[in-house]
Amino acid sequence: MSTNPNPEDMSLDELRDEIRTIDREIVEKIAQRTYVADTIAQVKDEKGLPTTDEQQEQAVMDRAGDNAEQFDVDENLVKAIFRLLIELNKVEQRESR
Ligand SMILES: O=C(O)C(=O)C[C@]1(C(=O)O)C=C[C@@H](O)C=C1
Numbered sequence: 001m002s003t004n005p006n007p008e009d010m011s012l013d014e015l016r017d018e019i020r021t022i023d024r025e026i027v028e029k030i031a032q033r034t035y036v037a038d039t040i041a042q043v044k045d046e047k048g049l050p051t052t053d054e055q056q057e058q059a060v061m062d063r064a065g066d067n068a069e070q071f072d073v074d075e076n077l078v079k080a081i082f083r084l085l086i087e088l089n090k091v092e093q094r095e096s097r
Pocket residue numbers: 037040041051052053054056057060085086087089090
């Protein structure tokens with residue numbers, strides 16, 4: 001067994017390091033988005049507005065589709081992720097109200 005990784009393994013490790021960093025950033029962004037939504041929940045509470053805003057959800061989904069197209073990633077998969085993010089926020093918002 002060699003202790004020196006071959007160049008191919010090294011580059012695989014480097015690529016996985018890159019993914020590890022990106023994965024952390026994704027979770028950080030999800031946390032930031034959830035934090036903003038918590039603040040939105042407080043504003044809605046003060047104004048007596050319901051948690052769900054279907055028009056806003058549609059705008060978020062439309063934007064997700066546009067961004068997916070712009071970055072050339074699968075629109076349906078990106079939209080599925082945003083649907084989950086919205087549901088996550090609604091669960092959090094309902095818990096905090
Ligand atoms: O914009 C809002 O009103 C939010 O609460 C945020 C958000 C979202 O996650 O994008 C979540 C729930 C609403 O139904 C609409 C949008």
